[in-house]
Amino acid sequence: MSQQKPSLNFWQIWNMCFGFLGIQFGFALQNANVSRIFQTLGASIDDISILWIAAPLTGLIVQPIIGYLSDKTWNHLGRRRPYFLYGAIVTSLAIIVMPNSSVLWIAAGTLWIMDASINITMEPFRAFVGDMLPKKQHATGYAFQSFFIGIGAIVASALPWILTNWLDISNVAPQGEISDSVTYSFYAGAVVLLAAVSWTVYRTKEYSPEQLAAFEKASTDSKLVYQEKHRSAKQYLTGAAIWSLVGLVLLMFIYTNSLDKELYLVAGGLIAFGLVEFITAFMIKRSAVNNGFYQVVNDLFHMPKAMQQLAVTQFFSWFALFAMWIYTTSAVTSFHYGTSDATSKLFNDGADWVGVLFASYNGFAALAAVFIPWIVSKVGLRMSHLFNLTCGALGLISFSFITNPDHLIYSMVGVGIAWASILSLPYALLSNSLPAHKMGVYMGIFNFFIVIPQLLAASILGVLVRYAFDGQTIYALVLGGVSLIIAGISTLFVSDANIQTTPSK
Structure with missing residues (x-):
C-alpha cells in the first residue's frame, strides 16, 4: 500500500545532516591551508592555481559517478551511507598525510586523493535530503546542512590561529617544513570528519528502494510526468x-x-x-546504452529547465569562490602585511589571520542561514539570491580598499551571506524539478557547474594575475566580486516554478 513520506522531527534531521559538519571541517582546512602548504614547499605564486586543479577535476569525474552508483546501491548500510562512510575513512587518512608532505609533488598528489574522497562522501548528502524528507521539508534539510557547514568551517578555518594564540603552538617552521599549528589542525580535522560522518551513518536509517518507490507513487503534487529522452x-x-x-x-x-x-x-x-x-x-x-557512462551523458543533455538556467548562476558564483580560496592568503599577506616570504613570521601571522577570516565568513553564513528563509518569504528565491550575492561581491571588492587587515572581518559579513545563499537557494530552486529516481545522478551533474568554473579559474587566473594584474593577487579577489554580481543578475532569469516530476510508466 502506498503512503506519503513522513515528516522528520528536529533531531532526526539533525542526525542526518550532522555528517556535513565533519565534511566541511576537512574542506575548510583544505581551503584555508593548502595554498599555504604549497608556498611553504616552494610553489611560486604563478603555480598555485594550477596545483589546485586536483580539486575541481576530481569533483567533475567523481560526483556524477557516485551519484549514479548511489541511486542504484542497496546493502546492509543503505543507499547513500556506504559512500558517506568509506569516503570519510579515505579522506581522514589523506588529511593526516597532507601536512607531512615533504615535497611539493606529494602535497599535490595528496590533495587529489583528499578531494576525490571528500567528493565521494559529500555528493550523496545532497541527494540524501531528497531521499529522506518530504518536499515541504527540503528547505529545512538544506538549511541544516548550511548550518553544519558554517559551524564546521568556523572551527577548522581558525584552528591554526587558535593553536598558536591560545596554546602557544608554533606557526613557523624551517623552510620546506609545515608548522606545528597547521599539522596538529589537520590531525584534529581527520578525527572530527570521521566521527561526524560516522554519527550520521549509525544514527540514520534509510528508506529501502521499495519504500521510496511507494512514496513516489503516492505523491499527489505531480504537475509533470518525467519522460526519458535520448539524442541520436x-x-x-x-x-x-x-x-x-x-x-x-x-x-x-x-x-x-x-x-x-x-x-x-x-x-x-x-x-x-x-x-x-x-x-x-x-x-x-x-x-x-545500459551503463552508467551513457546514462550520465544522456542526462546531462536532458537536464530539467531550471537546472539549465541555474548553470549560469552556479558558474559565476563558484568562479568567484575559487578565486577567493586560491588567492586570499597571497593577497592578504602581500597587500595587507607587505610580505611574500613564506618563511617569515609576518607571512605566517597573515596566513593565520586568513584562517580567522575564513572562519568568520562561515560564522556569518551560519547566522545568515537562519534569516534567509524569512527573506525568501518576503521577496522570493530569486531576489533573495541576487541580494545575497551582491553582499558577497561588495565584500570581496572591499579587500582592495581596506588597508588595515583587522577591518577585513567586516568584508567577510558580505561573503558569509553569499556563501550561505550559494549553499542553499540554488538547491531550493532546483530540487522540485528533479525526478526522484535520478536524484543522485542529477545532483552529481549539477556539480559540473560548480567544477567547470573552478577548472577555468585554475587555468586562467594565474595568467591573469601575472599579465593583467602585474602579479598583484588582490585583483583576483576583485574579479571574484565582479563574477558574483553577474551570478546574482543571472538568478533573475531562473524559473522558480514548483514542479515535482515522476517517472514515466
Whole structure:
C-alpha cells in the first residue's frame, strides 16, 4: 500500500545532516591551508592555481559517478551511507598525510586523493535530503546542512590561529617544513570528519528502494510526468566533431604562440568533451546504452529547465569562490602585511589571520542561514539570491580598499551571506524539478557547474594575475566580486516554478 513520506522531527534531521559538519571541517582546512602548504614547499605564486586543479577535476569525474552508483546501491548500510562512510575513512587518512608532505609533488598528489574522497562522501548528502524528507521539508534539510557547514568551517578555518594564540603552538617552521599549528589542525580535522560522518551513518536509517518507490507513487503534487529522452548517434557525432575541432585549434594556437601551460587545460577540456560525445555515439550504434557512462551523458543533455538556467548562476558564483580560496592568503599577506616570504613570521601571522577570516565568513553564513528563509518569504528565491550575492561581491571588492587587515572581518559579513545563499537557494530552486529516481545522478551533474568554473579559474587566473594584474593577487579577489554580481543578475532569469516530476510508466 502506498503512503506519503513522513515528516522528520528536529533531531532526526539533525542526525542526518550532522555528517556535513565533519565534511566541511576537512574542506575548510583544505581551503584555508593548502595554498599555504604549497608556498611553504616552494610553489611560486604563478603555480598555485594550477596545483589546485586536483580539486575541481576530481569533483567533475567523481560526483556524477557516485551519484549514479548511489541511486542504484542497496546493502546492509543503505543507499547513500556506504559512500558517506568509506569516503570519510579515505579522506581522514589523506588529511593526516597532507601536512607531512615533504615535497611539493606529494602535497599535490595528496590533495587529489583528499578531494576525490571528500567528493565521494559529500555528493550523496545532497541527494540524501531528497531521499529522506518530504518536499515541504527540503528547505529545512538544506538549511541544516548550511548550518553544519558554517559551524564546521568556523572551527577548522581558525584552528591554526587558535593553536598558536591560545596554546602557544608554533606557526613557523624551517623552510620546506609545515608548522606545528597547521599539522596538529589537520590531525584534529581527520578525527572530527570521521566521527561526524560516522554519527550520521549509525544514527540514520534509510528508506529501502521499495519504500521510496511507494512514496513516489503516492505523491499527489505531480504537475509533470518525467519522460526519458535520448539524442541520436548523429547528434553526438556532430557535437564531438565541433568540440574536438575547437579544442585542437586552441591547442595549436597556444603551442605556436608559446602561451602559458595552464591554458592547455582549457584546450584539453574541449577535446575531452568531444571524446565523451564520440564514445556515447559509439555506444548508441552498438546498442550499449545500459551503463552508467551513457546514462550520465544522456542526462546531462536532458537536464530539467531550471537546472539549465541555474548553470549560469552556479558558474559565476563558484568562479568567484575559487578565486577567493586560491588567492586570499597571497593577497592578504602581500597587500595587507607587505610580505611574500613564506618563511617569515609576518607571512605566517597573515596566513593565520586568513584562517580567522575564513572562519568568520562561515560564522556569518551560519547566522545568515537562519534569516534567509524569512527573506525568501518576503521577496522570493530569486531576489533573495541576487541580494545575497551582491553582499558577497561588495565584500570581496572591499579587500582592495581596506588597508588595515583587522577591518577585513567586516568584508567577510558580505561573503558569509553569499556563501550561505550559494549553499542553499540554488538547491531550493532546483530540487522540485528533479525526478526522484535520478536524484543522485542529477545532483552529481549539477556539480559540473560548480567544477567547470573552478577548472577555468585554475587555468586562467594565474595568467591573469601575472599579465593583467602585474602579479598583484588582490585583483583576483576583485574579479571574484565582479563574477558574483553577474551570478546574482543571472538568478533573475531562473524559473522558480514548483514542479515535482515522476517517472514515466
